[in-house]
Amino acid sequence: MKVAVVGATGLVGGVMFQVLKEHKFPITELYPVASARSVGKKINYEGKDYTVIGLEDAVALRPDVAIFSAGGSTSLEWAPKFAEVGTVVVDNSSAWRMDPTKKLVVPEVNAGELNKEDLIIANPNCSTIQMVLALAPLHKAFGIKRLVISTYQSFTGTGVPAVNQYEAEKRGEDTSDTDRPYHYPIFENCIPHCDVFLDNAYTKEEMKLVHETRKILGDDSIAITATAVRVPVHGGHSESVNVEFHKPFTVEKVRELLAETPGIIVQDDLKNNLYPMPLLAKHKDEVFVGRIRRDESIENGLNLWIVADNLRKGAATNAVQIATYLMEHGLIGEAATVSH
C-alpha cells in the first residue's frame, strides 16, 4: 500500500507511525506529509529515513490511502484533492464528521457501511469513539433513551502546545505570559472548557459528543447532555456515562455484552480494586469499561466508567483500523483500482 500520513510531525502523527508499525500495515511506499515549514525533515520508520513532503507533492504521488491529522482547514482544502486522484482519505479532524455525505466510522460499530464510493471517511472525535464502542451493543440490546456524560480529558488531546504548557508548569514555570493553549494553568488544575464555547453555553467538544454519537448509532432520538473537562492526565480520556434505556436490563447481561465486544476490555473487580484508569490504558488500543452498576435513581438506568488512550483508539488506532478494513475489503489498493 502507498500510504500518506498528513500531519506527520504532530503528536497524533507520531502515534500513527507507531500504530502502523505495530499493526504491520503493509506499506510499499510511505509519504510523511506536513506543512511547508516541516518539508525536508526526516521521519524514521522501521529503521529507514523518509523525507517529509508537502501536500501538493503528496497528491501527485497518488497514494492509496491518506490518513490525516492536520486540522480542519487543511482537511477541507486537501482531502478533496486527494480524493480527485483516487486516494481514500481517513480524516481525524472535525471537518467532515457531520457532513451528511460522509461516513463517520468506528470500525467495530459501523465499518460495514463503507463502500467504494467513500473517498473521504471521517474519524470521530476521541471522546466519542471510546464511548460509542461501549454503547453500541447496549443500544442494540436495550435501546438508549438518554445519556448524561462527564469527560475527564487528557491535555494531550490539544497536541504538542498543551504538552509543552503542562511540562513547563510541572517544572514550576509561570506560563501566563506564554502563547499557551489553555486560558489557565493545567498542572494541578481541572478546566471545564474543551475547545470553544458556543451560543448555547456548551463547548464544541461537548456538542461533538451529542451529534457524533447520534450519527454513529443512527438514532437522533437519543437525548444527550455532556460536560467536557480538561485534566492534568497523560494516558488518556476518562468518561463517566449515565445511560437511561428504553428496556429493562440486567447488569450481568451488560457485562456479558461488553466483554464479548471486540476492542472492549471489562475491568470491573471491586474486591481487587480493579477499574479502568489512564495509567492502565496508556499506549493500549482497547477501550476499558468498569464501575458497571445500576443507577437506582431511575428506571432502566446504568452507570459506566470508560477509559481509553485518546491518541491511540481515540485517533491513530481507529484511523489505522479503518484503513485496514478498507484494505481487507478491497476498497483501497490494487483491488480497488479495478473497481474505483
Ligand code: 2RA
Ligand atoms: C481534545 N478531542 O481532546 C479533542 C481533540 N483531540 O482536545
